[in-house]
Structure formats: C-alpha cells, structure tokens
Amino acid sequence: MAQAQETGELAVIxxxxxxxxxxxxxxxxxxxxxxxxxxxxxxxxxxxxxxPGALPVLNEGAVEAAVKVGKAIDATIPERTRFHRKNYYYxxxxxxxxxxxxxxxxxxxxxxxxxxxxxxxxxxxxxxxxEEDPGSLKHKGGSIDTAEYTLVDYNRAGTPLLExxxxxDFRDAAEVRAFLAKLEExxxxxxxxxxxxxxxxxxxxxxxxxxxxxxxxxxxxxxxxLEAANxxxxxxxSSHKGAEKALAYExxxxxxxxxxxxxxxxxxxxxxxxxxxxxxxxxxxxxKDYRYYREADLPPLEVADWKxxxxxxxxxxxxxxxxxxxxxxxxxxxDKLTATKQVADFYEELAAEFDADLAATWVxxxxxxxxxxxxxxxTDIDGRLDEVKRLVELVAAEEITAKNARETxxxxxxxxxxxxxxxxxxxxxxxxxxxxxQQAVEAAIEENPGAVEDYHAGEDGAINFLVGQVxxxxxxxxxxxxxxxxxxxxxx
Amino acid sequence: xxxxxxxxxERIEGAEEGRLAGRTVAVKxxxxxxxxxxxxxxxxxxDYVPPYDATVVERLKEAGATIPxxxxxxxxxxxxxxxxxxxxxxxxxAAEGYVPGGSSGGSAAVVAAGDADMALxxxxxxxxxxxxxxxxxVGIKPTYGLVSRYxxxxxxxxxxxxxxxxxxxxEAAELLxxxxxxxxxxxxxxxxxxxLGDGEATAITGDVxxxxxxxxxxxxxxxxxxxxxxxxxxxxxxGADDAVVEQFWAAIDDLEAAGASYHEVTxxxxxxxxxxxxxxxxxxxxxxxxxxxxxxxGVSGGYDGDWNEAFARAREEGFGPEVKRRVLxxxxxxxxxxxxxxxxxxxxxxxxxxxxxxxxxxxxxxLASPTMPVPPLERGESLDDPLQMYLADANTxxxxxxxxxxxxxxxxxxxxxxxxxxxFVGPAFGERxxxxxxxxxx
Ligand SMILES: [Zn+2]
Numbered sequence: 053m054a055q056a057q058e059t060g061e062l063a064v065i066x067x068x069x070x071x072x073x074x075x076x077x078x079x080x081x082x083x084x085x086x087x088x089x090x091x092x093x094x095x096x097x098x099x100x101x102x103x104p105g106a107l108p109v110l111n112e113g114a115v116e117a118a119v120k121v122g123k124a125i126d127a128t129i130p131e132r133t134r135f136h137r138k139n140y141y142y143x144x145x146x147x148x149x150x151x152x153x154x155x156x157x158x159x160x161x162x163x164x165x166x167x168x169x170x171x172x173x174x175x176x177x178x179x180x181x182x183e184e185d186p187g188s189l190k191h192k193g194g195s196i197d198t199a200e201y202t203l204v205d206y207n208r209a210g211t212p213l214l215e216x217x218x219x220x221d222f223r224d225a226a227e228v229r230a231f232l233a234k235l236e237e238x239x240x241x242x243x244x245x246x247x248x249x250x251x252x253x254x255x256x257x258x259x260x261x262x263x264x265x266x267x268x269x270x271x272x273x274x275x276x277x278l279e280a281a282n283x284x285x286x287x288x289x290s291s292h293k294g295a296e297k298a299l300a301y302e303x304x305x306x307x308x309x310x311x312x313x314x315x316x317x318x319x320x321x322x323x324x325x326x327x328x329x330x331x332x333x334x335x336x337x338x339x340k341d342y343r344y345y346r347e348a349d350l351p352p353l354e355v356a357d358w359k360x361x362x363x364x365x366x367x368x369x370x371x372x373x374x375x376x377x378x379x380x381x382x383x384x385x386x387d388k389l390t391a392t393k394q395v396a397d398f399y400e401e402l403a404a405e406f407d408a409d410l411a412a413t414w415v416x417x418x419x420x421x422x423x424x425x426x427x428x429x430x431t432d433i434d435g436r437l438d439e440v441k442r443l444v445e446l447v448a449a450e451e452i453t454a455k456n457a458r459e460t461x462x463x464x465x466x467x468x469x470x471x472x473x474x475x476x477x478x479x480x481x482x483x484x485x486x487x488x489x490q491q492a493v494e495a496a497i498e499e500n501p502g503a504v505e506d507y508h509a510g511e512d513g514a515i516n517f518l519v520g521q522v523x524x525x526x527x528x529x530x531x532x533x534x535x536x537x538x539x540x541x542x543x544x
Numbered sequence: 545x546x547x548x549x550x551x552x553x554e555r556i557e558g559a560e561e562g563r564l565a566g567r568t569v570a571v572k573x574x575x576x577x578x579x580x581x582x583x584x585x586x587x588x589x590x591d592y593v594p595p596y597d598a599t600v601v602e603r604l605k606e607a608g609a610t611i612p613x614x615x616x617x618x619x620x621x622x623x624x625x626x627x628x629x630x631x632x633x634x635x636x637x638a639a640e641g642y643v644p645g646g647s648s649g650g651s652a653a654v655v656a657a658g659d660a661d662m663a664l665x666x667x668x669x670x671x672x673x674x675x676x677x678x679x680x681x682v683g684i685k686p687t688y689g690l691v692s693r694y695x696x697x698x699x700x701x702x703x704x705x706x707x708x709x710x711x712x713x714x715e716a717a718e719l720l721x722x723x724x725x726x727x728x729x730x731x732x733x734x735x736x737x738x739x740l741g742d743g744e745a746t747a748i749t750g751d752v753x754x755x756x757x758x759x760x761x762x763x764x765x766x767x768x769x770x771x772x773x774x775x776x777x778x779x780x781x782x783g784a785d786d787a788v789v790e791q792f793w794a795a796i797d798d799l800e801a802a803g804a805s806y807h808e809v810t811x812x813x814x815x816x817x818x819x820x821x822x823x824x825x826x827x828x829x830x831x832x833x834x835x836x837x838x839x840x841x842g843v844s845g846g847y848d849g850d851w852n853e854a855f856a857r858a859r860e861e862g863f864g865p866e867v868k869r870r871v872l873x874x875x876x877x878x879x880x881x882x883x884x885x886x887x888x889x890x891x892x893x894x895x896x897x898x899x900x901x902x903x904x905x906x907x908x909x910x911l912a913s914p915t916m917p918v919p920p921l922e923r924g925e926s927l928d929d930p931l932q933m934y935l936a937d938a939n940t941x942x943x944x945x946x947x948x949x950x951x952x953x954x955x956x957x958x959x960x961x962x963x964x965x966x967x968f969v970g971p972a973f974g975e976r977x978x979x980x981x982x983x984x985x986x
Contacts (some may be wrong), residue, residue, distance in 0.1 A: 098596050102835050104589070104697040105576045105598060109731050139831050139878070143851055148834035204839070343878035345827065345887060348702035350731055 061264035067220035079210035081108030092205035100210035102146025114212035117244040127162030134352040144186040157181035166234035176219035185211040225299035232292040255289040282318040298323040379408040443472040492525040547635040549653040553613035562608025570660035573614040576695035585629035588842035588862035598695020615650030621699040638680040642920035645678030647671040652679040668704040670940025673952035677915035677965020688947035689734040692727030698832040700825035703944040713983040717761035764976035765983035770803030775908030779814040784917035787958035795955040811900040820893035821941035830874030915952040915965035953982040
C-alpha cells in the first residue's frame, strides 16, 4: 500500500459528488408538486410512492434543467440519454431501487472555473446525471441508532436531483467552499436551483492524503497513486461552510494519522456539524454492489438537439465583465452586483432608468450594506424591490437628500416595513422649499448677531455655526450647500 | 364445481353502456383494481388494496364490462401451472386432475368453465398462451407496447404484456380492441398504426385502424387464410411430445386446405431462448419485487435487529419458494462479477432471437408452432422439478424476448382428451395477422 510516508510534505486530494435538487414544478417521474408541503405524505401518488404497478414517466422539464447546467459547465450532452436502476435497500427508498443514470449521463466532461482569493482555478466535472430523490426519514425519540421508531415522509420522493461528480482536482477545503459557492451561483443564474430550499444541496466528498512529491507540476496526481491511497468518503455535508469545515477537519485527521505512522482506514465517515468532527459510520465497508441495469420502463430520450434548442442566460463571469466595461464599475462593485441574478437584474433596471453610478451606490452599497447589517438577503425582500426603486427615484428627482434616503427611509423600510412615501411623509423628510429655507436663514441671522459679527470679522467658522442653526430649523431637510450659499448672499 | 379460479370474488360494475355492457371479464389478480384487493397470488400482498385502477381496468369499466372477480395465478406470475399461488392451486376445467397452465391459470379456467365471458391475463414468458392452450381456449399475447402496463404489478417489466383470454378468436380480438392503445402513464406504449408506418396494410393484415381511427382487430377474425404463408420453426417441434406434434400437423393440414401454404424454417438462436429468458426475467424480478420489504406490504413489525434483518425476515415469511428461487437467481445474475457472464450475455441472446424472428417473418406472414411442447401436466408433477417447468416454456418465451404478438388457439386434443394449443407469431404490431391465422382454426 502506497500510503503517504511519515516523512516529507503531504498533499490533500479531494473529489466531490454534489447532489442538487433541480427546481421543476413537478417531480421527475410523476405529476406531483415539488412545492414544500405542510403535511407529510400529501404530495404523493402511486408513482412516487412506488406502489405496485405504477410506472415512471419522465418529466422533460428536469432534462431541460440538466441540459442548461450542461451548457453552463461546458459539458458534452450525449445523442441520447437513458436511465438505469440502482438497486439497494433503504427505508426511505419507496421501490428499494432508485431510478438513476449510469452509462449515458445527461452531462459528461465539463468544467467549472472559479476564484479562490485572487487565484483562478478550474475543476473538471466528470459527469452530471439525473436521478430521483428518496423520501425522508424522521427518527422519533433519538438518533438513527437510538430512535424508538422511524417515520417515512414521501413528499420529497421523486424530486429531481442532479448528481454532479467532479474530478479529484481540489487541493484543500477552501477550494471546495469556493467551488460550491460558484456552482450555486451558476445554478441560480440558470433558474434551476433554489439555495433557500432545505436540503437543496448535499455533498459527499472523497478525501485522501498523498505525498506532495506525487503531485505533478500541473497539480495532477497519477490515478494509480490515488487508487493506492486509502480514502474516506465524508457524507452529510449540506452547505459550503459545512464543506470547508468538514474537509479541513478530515484532512487534518488523516495527516495526523499518517504523521503518527498509523494507516488511514478506507471508510465512510459522517460529518457531525454540531460537534465539528467526522465520525466513522462503523458499517462494514463492503464494496457496494448496486446491480445497475437498464430501466426498461423509460425509453431512451433523444437529446442530440436539445443543446442547441435550449437557451441559457448570461452567466455570472460574463456578466461581471460586461458590468465593468459597460458601467465602469470597479472589481468589488461588479462582484457584488453580479453575486445573484436577482441583484444583477435589479441593478440593470435602475441603471437604465436613472444613472449607472447612482444605481451602483444604491444597490451595492446602500441596499446590500443595510441588508448585510441585518443578516438579510435580497431574497428576503423579494416583493419589495419596487419600493427600493421608488426610493431611488425620490433621490434621483432630488425630492429627498441622499443621507435621509439611506439613513432614515431605507432603514425604516427594512426595520418596520413602511414604504418610502409613507416614511418621507411621516418623518417630514421632503426637501424643504426655498421660501422655508430663506425664512430660516433670515431668522438665524437675526437671532445670532454675535456670529454675524464674527463672520464679518473674517472668522470662517462662524458660517458653519449659522449653517447648523438653519439645518436645525429645517429639521435637516435643507441642502447644507444651498444653505451655505444663501447665508453668504444674505450677509453681503 | 369450484376450480379455485378466483382469489377474490367481488363484482366491479362498469358503465351502463358500452360494447362490453352485459358481459363479464374476469381480471388476473396482478392487475390493480381500486378498492379491491390485488394479491398477485402472494401472501405478501394478501391484504393489499390498491388505491387506483390499472389503465386496462379503466378501459374495461368505460366499455361497460362487469368484473366478477380477481383470478388466481402463480405467485407474482412465476410458474407454468398455477400451483405456486399462496391461495392454492387451480383445477383445469377442461382436463380434470391436470394443471390449467400458468401463470394466468385462474383466468383461463373461468373462461373454460363458462364462469366468465372473457378474462384478462398477463404474459411474461407464456402466461396467457400456456393456460389458454391447456384449458382449450384462446389467448393473445400482444406486441410489447400495444397495451398499457400501468397498474400491472411487474414481474419482468421488459417482457410482459396484458392480454385477453376468451372462448373464441373473435371475442379475444374484441377484448383486445378495448384494452389496446397508447397510455400517457406507460412510456413504453406506442400507437400501432404509427409504429407500422406507411404501407402497413397487406392483403393478409388489412388496416389496423377502422374509419373512426380506433383499432380494428375483430374484422381480421374471418377465417380467411387464402394466400397466407406460414413459417414453421423446426426447433420448436424438436423436443415436443408426439401427441402434440400430431395435432400440430393436423392443424397445418387444415390451414393448407383453406389456401395457406407453409415452409420449414430454422431459428438457431432459439436454442438459447429459455436460458436467456430466465436470466432476464429473474434479474428484473429481483428488482421489481424489492419493494416488498414488510414496511408497507405483507407481514411486518416486531422483528429484532436492524432494517436489513427486518426486511429479510419479512421477505422470508411473505414469499413462496418459487419467488425466492427466482429473486435469488436474478440477484446473482445482476451482481458485480457475474453481470457480464449472465445478464449481458442474455441480452445478447435476446437481440439474436429478435433478429432471427425478424428474418423468419420477412419470408412468412406468421410463424406456427405448438404453444406448449407438452399437454397439460398432472398436478404436482412439475413442482419438484423446476427445470422441467422452465423447459416447458421453450416455445412461448422467445416471443416475449422478441416483443412480438402471438396467439394460442385450440388445436384438438391428445388421445386422453387433454387440450392442445397452436401458437401463431406475427411481426411487431401484426396482431391482425395472428388473429386471422388463429380464426381459421376456430
Ligand atoms: Zn407522485
């Protein structure tokens, strides 16, 4: 066994199997809704319950979504795609086999480029295949090992899944996190994924440790070396952050073992999020035999032309570049404004109607800044983007000051849910008319003869004092520059 | 007399009007009926009541048929004698003391006894044709994809079709018209006239659709075989019982007298057909029957141990010996290290069988053979010798491997009054050809 030796530097090799739920209206093999249901076992029918005699019928919407992903990751779409049965017994699996893909997956040989810090990385995507999600288990009175009994909910059964299998191209946990973030971003851009849905992303990772000397100059590792190194499969990862933590832990655990001269067991380990450790699943790690064979109930699907026929939207990288060129944004602003399709679309809407710089300040700094401060996402105010747009309109028309718009109106929109016009009216923030300002200027001069004297004596600070007085009288709604100008005129 | 032909006698009434109004159609107990238990002849499903109707049951009801009950069968369709049912064996009304054939033995028996006007069976490797032959009635195994399987509890889903059993060819054709046709719930169904394409109609077949666009099989049952060319695969006569072969040639003589001609033909692949069939059928069965694990069906609960142990106990108790034998065989044939040796080889043999049939049917309108190489067996005879039972399927299984249509019609009796059946095999969606040939002997 070519375990990495105790001496010398060690390198970490990671490959991923990422399961993402595809957003379709109905399940992959029946007409049941994929929407979240309050009651268990209500979004079900004979097909997704696996009742005897029921037959699967392919939802082409799921195939379409997968083809979109294939285009986005530059994968090969086969002439025809077909389905296999993956046979294994598990209580959440209605038929005790899963309809999946084996020798003709819908996507093959793709890649995804992403940034880690300021480094660009590309990871190979070996394949992505469609399959049906099993149901979900609820263990009552304990964990999987100690529960008194277990309930099965088949609402999730039949939700379309895309299993994305990468090459073992990752060299550390941070890369995995960056990759997953990028993958989610792309999937959301394509409109085939909802990161907010519980369990919409599940990751299994294969991790092994080899001698650094085995890693080639281009970062590649010989297949034989990988085969010979014992690896662990880490399961139960459900977020980018979780992936980084789990794999950093697992890499260190394996390195420690090797450095102490102990062998790494080839096994499946469970990521225990709450304890922050991976735990051996202690099951006998037999070679799994899924007895894959053709699913005769589903005829092969001709998808040769689908790649040409299905359009995908502009992807994040391309859009980021375009934003920089078209709107003259800096890197940071362009990154923020293309982080999700929703934000980018909103930005472009504002830029078209008002002004690109104003739109950038309002979306990238003000809106995202205030949301971030409150630990909120743009998706949390989905239905209220029109109100934000109205606020920007008020600013653009100079009906309120930029300062009031952000510090009072936007904040109270987020904090107490009022709409911008209401806040402006109730807080009296409408820009004060010239007459009112003029009166305040005259009053300030009359009430502060000392300051007027100082001004005429050439003391420049006096004008600032008088501006402050005017601002106070107008409740801050006057423009300080204008006030300054008016005071100077009145004092001449 | 009680032939033990029904598992459940519970009437299901169809529409008031329709072409089958006033007639009874018994339904094999592996075809789902909403609200009426559907057991597959298995203790595992003794209490299973489907919440939905199979497509064919919907079509029967729309056509006005009354379903008098659910007929007994070999457990999950796994048998050639209807002796493996958990609800006891079925008697043969046409030959007392002998088996009725299987696995749709109950369906053939109720028709032979006159207890139902017609019946539905299912045919995975001969399960409609064999009992039709043994009980002296007519049975049709349709082209794969002609009839929806939605609601048919799968034994081997790439092989099986639901088919009619009736006293006459004309009635069988009529029942087939009712149940045939594409179904959006079964992705493997096809429209016959689309599948046949241009130039489908020949002098022998005629159009598969009538003026209204519906299927027309009945008009082919006119007994007119003048000019028909019949191929006789010698492989299917080689091992057959003498009394059966005698009746077979007598029937061919009758057809010749009616204007048909015949030639002998060899299909070398048939030598491997039974083996290929049993590997494929049991492989698929091992997967199709996996869902019966005691969680939602059959005996359940109270077992110690983990899930795997509980599943194993439920399956140990719920399945009979023939089902266990086939599930084990199939699991083995699909497993890593053996799949290439068995399952893949069987698939190659299947392709070869298809090719042989296509060639033979290029030079003949139909192929003819005895349906079964043997007359009805004595009850109990085959149970101790599964291999003998499997070999009795030599003439029927190749047709399922090739996805082709076939009919079994009565063709006389042996010296001791046991019915003999004759099988005609046609090209894909050539139901009219086999119906025409069969009707000449009716
Ligand atoms: Zn469903």
